Amino acid sequence: xxxxxxxxxxxxxxxxxxxxxxxxxxxxxxxxxxxxxxxxxxxxxxxxxxxxxxxxxxxxxxxxxxxxxxxxxxxxxxxxxxxxxxxxxxxxxxxxxxxxxxxxxxxxxxxxxxxxxxxxxxxxxxxxxxxxxxxxxxxxxxxxxxxxxxxxxxxxxxxxxxxxxxxxxxxxxxxxxxxxxxxxxxxxxxxxxxxxxxxxxxxxxxxxxxxxxxxxxxxxxxxxxxxxxxxxxxxxxxxxxxxxxxxxxxxxxxxxxxxxxxxxxxxxxxx
Amino acid sequence: xxxxxxxxxxxxxxxxxxxxxxxxxxxxxxxxxxxxxxxxxxxxxxxxxxxxxxxxxxxxxxxxxxxxxxxxxxxxxxxxxxxxxxxxxxxxxxxxxxxxxxxxxxxxxxxxxxxxxxxxxxxxxxxxxxxxxxxxxxxxxxxxxxxxxxxx
Amino acid sequence: xxxxxxxxxxxxxxxxxxxxxxxxxxxxxxxxxxxxxxxxxxxxxxxxxxxxxxxxxxxxxxxxxxxxxxxxxxxxxxxxxxxxxxxxxxxxxxxxxxxxxxxx
Numbered sequence: 264x265x266x267x268x269x270x271x272x273x274x275x276x277x278x279x280x281x282x283x284x285x286x287x288x289x290x291x292x293x294x295x296x297x298x299x300x301x302x303x304x305x306x307x308x309x310x311x312x313x314x315x316x317x318x319x320x321x322x323x324x325x326x327x328x329x330x331x332x333x334x335x336x337x338x339x340x341x342x343x344x345x346x347x348x349x350x351x352x353x354x355x356x357x358x359x360x361x362x363x364x365x366x367x368x369x370x371x372x373x374x375x376x377x378x379x380x381x382x383x384x385x386x387x388x389x390x391x392x393x394x395x396x397x398x399x400x401x402x403x404x405x406x407x408x409x410x411x412x413x414x415x416x417x418x419x420x421x422x423x424x425x426x427x428x429x430x431x432x433x434x435x436x437x438x439x440x441x442x443x444x445x446x447x448x449x450x451x452x453x454x455x456x457x458x459x460x461x462x463x464x465x466x467x468x469x470x471x472x473x474x475x476x477x478x479x480x481x482x483x484x485x486x487x488x489x490x491x492x493x494x495x496x497x498x499x500x501x502x503x504x505x506x507x508x509x510x511x512x513x514x515x516x517x518x519x520x521x522x523x524x525x526x527x528x529x530x531x532x533x534x
Numbered sequence: 535x536x537x538x539x540x541x542x543x544x545x546x547x548x549x550x551x552x553x554x555x556x557x558x559x560x561x562x563x564x565x566x567x568x569x570x571x572x573x574x575x576x577x578x579x580x581x582x583x584x585x586x587x588x589x590x591x592x593x594x595x596x597x598x599x600x601x602x603x604x605x606x607x608x609x610x611x612x613x614x615x616x617x618x619x620x621x622x623x624x625x626x627x628x629x630x631x632x633x634x635x636x637x638x639x640x641x642x643x644x645x646x647x648x649x650x651x652x653x654x655x656x657x658x659x660x661x662x663x664x665x666x667x668x669x670x671x672x673x674x675x676x677x678x679x680x681x682x683x684x685x686x
Numbered sequence: 687x688x689x690x691x692x693x694x695x696x697x698x699x700x701x702x703x704x705x706x707x708x709x710x711x712x713x714x715x716x717x718x719x720x721x722x723x724x725x726x727x728x729x730x731x732x733x734x735x736x737x738x739x740x741x742x743x744x745x746x747x748x749x750x751x752x753x754x755x756x757x758x759x760x761x762x763x764x765x766x767x768x769x770x771x772x773x774x775x776x777x778x779x780x781x782x783x784x785x786x787x788x789x790x
Contacts, residue, residue: 264582266646268571270564276627278620282608283549285620289611544728551729559731579692587696592689592766594744598737602730625730632732649692655770657736657778669733671740673768677690682697 301423308419313412317360320415324379340389341366347395348382348402354471355406362406372486374401376408378415391485394526396478400465407464413457459511466515475524480512544603552602556624563631570638575647575676583646589680593647595636598657599629600669609668626654629672637674644678651675687752688762688789695762698789704758708783709750712773713743740780744768747782760786 315323344364352362362380371385382405392398408414466479487505516523601609605621612619630652637647657669688695726733747768755763766784773779 266574268574270568270571274627277623278618280620282605282621286604286608286611289608289615293611293614548728548730552731555729555731580694584692584694584696590688590690590696592691594768596737596740596744598733598740600727600730600733603728605730606727651691651767653768653770655772655778657772668727669736671736671770673740673744673770675691675766675768677692677696679696 304423305419308423309416312415312419315412315415320378323415324377324381338366344384344398344402347399348406350472351399351403351406351468355403355410355468360409362409364402374405376405376414380409382406392482392529393485394478394481395529396469396473396526397482398529399472400469400479401482403465403468404458404461405465406468407461408457410464411457411460413461416457459508462508462512463515466512470521473524473527474522476516476521477524478526479516480509481526483508483512545607546604548603548605548607552604555602556628559628559632563628563635566635566639567631570635570642573638573642573644573647575634575638575650575674577650579649581646581648581679583679583681584648586682587679588682590677591641592675593637593640593644593678594673594675595633595638595640596671596673597629597632597636598669598671599625599632601625606668625670626672629670630654630674633672633674637676641678643680645681647676647678649676687755687760689748689752689766689784690762690764691766691784693765695764695787695789698762700762700764700787701790702788704755704760704786704788706783707751707754707758707760707763707786708781709747709752709754710779710781711743711746711750712777712779713739714777743778743780744782747780751782751784755784755786758786760788762787762789 341364344366348362348364352360360380362382365381365383366389367383367385369385370387372387372391373385374388375383377383382402384401388401389398392401466476469479470476483505487509515521601622605625609619609621612621633652634650637650641647651674653673655671655673657671688698690696694700748766751763751766763784763786766782769781769783771779771781
């Protein structure tokens with residue numbers, strides 16, 4: 264048999280298409296699909312959440328007790344916060360539900376409204392508070408979340424998020440964590456409207472309790488001035504920019520011509 | 535956010551470095567394939583040259599090649615959708631051709647290599663990574679035949 | 687010892703055969719090589735360390751097969767085949783087998 268040496272010039276085993284184009288097509292396609300499903304499910308949650316009965320909500324609350332497991336229930340500070348919260352809740356007269364405040368030692372500057380009427384304040388936030396009025400504003404803001412049932416919406420969306428990424432990419436892969444953080448950021452942009460609504464609610468309660476709006480925006484302004492500090496990054500991510508919040512609160516005050524009075528100092532030590 | 539930036543950096547690095555490596559490798563492959571055109575590797579078990587062979591021996595060549603980060607992510611995305619995984623095509627092609635070349639280089643003075651076999655296996659990366667098919671080994675082996683020179 | 691992967695040893699005749707001979711070795715990845723391989727995994731390309739490792743290991747498996755053939759009094763192994771399988775996470779078995787023969 265004769266051998267004729269001839270080179271193969273055309274590589275048939277490797278596609279000629281651009282891998283970059285394939286990459287972006289796939290990435291955008293998958294992201295669009297996930298976001299689409301997510302928005303759809305999220306809207307469903309928004310429709311369902313306001314219809315969840317308080318009894319079911321209390322059952323759900325059992326899932327979150329670990330959040331405030333680290334607190335010291337007998338501290339005098341907590342008793343004072345609880346008294347303040349009771350005042351505000353009475354001023355609101357919104358429902359007969361018993362709200363409870365918890366203080367968790369954590370440098371986070373944030374507060375969370377959890378199912379079952381629990382408000383968790385992180386001690387990092389308490390360290391930043393200068394007056395009782397500011398604190399009342401923050402507690403009022405969280406009561407606003409309960410009033411608008413944002414806490415259930417957020418929870419439902421969170422569950423959707425975890426379910427989606429787990430379904431798409433497996434329970435504990437790097438890609439699924441990445442996707443989660445990406446979707447959380449998107450989600451937080453949707454929620455900024457809710458935050459501003461809760462601010463309005465908090466302001467309302469503040470005025471009902473003290474008769475004036477003093478201290479309403481002080482806390483957010485202080486946070487804004489310290490912007491750039493790492494410990495605030497969480498607050499920035501989940502809430503509107505403090506600057507924008509301060510502006511919207513002040514606009515609200517001037518529009519409704521609410522008087523601004525002296526603030527009551529808040530001491531961290533027990534009296 | 536920092537995670538995302540690192541990921542994007544790795545993907546970009548993988549894309550640029552990976553395609554540069556691939557181009558260089560293909561250049562080297564085609565140059566050497568040209569140089570070894572005189573030594574055919576066939577899958578025949580028997581061949582006319584076997585009758586007047588003076589020497590025969592087993593020759594092997596292997597290459598372990600890894601895909602770059604960009605293509606690994608691309609294949610991961612493709613795995614979600616299904617379809618042809620183009621990202622791995624060049625990886626396997628390069629590994630096989632490199633292995634065959636190394637087999638020929640193991641005995642460059644041979645006249646023919648008969649019964650050539652090519653085998654591919656994936657080297658598992660370990661850990662919880664699902665995309666373990668990112669490093670592959672290609673092995674080529676056959677019997678190199680030296681034919682008795684005419685007139686000796 | 688002459689090794690081929692065809693049924694004969696060209697230019698020689700097989701006088702007798704001794705049946706199957708095999709050699710195998712299981713290797714785990716080397717830690718030092720793995721660090722380099724980790725870097726290479728980002729940019730792609732050949733993992734030279736691994737190529738060397740596979741080559742050495744296959745040589746060892748072939749060597750063991752040859753030892754076995756020598757015990758039987760063979761001077762050639764025909765129809766040699768190689769197989770690779772990953773037996774555990776990060777470990778691979780390299781396996782060589784063939785038929786031991788005596789050629790004249």
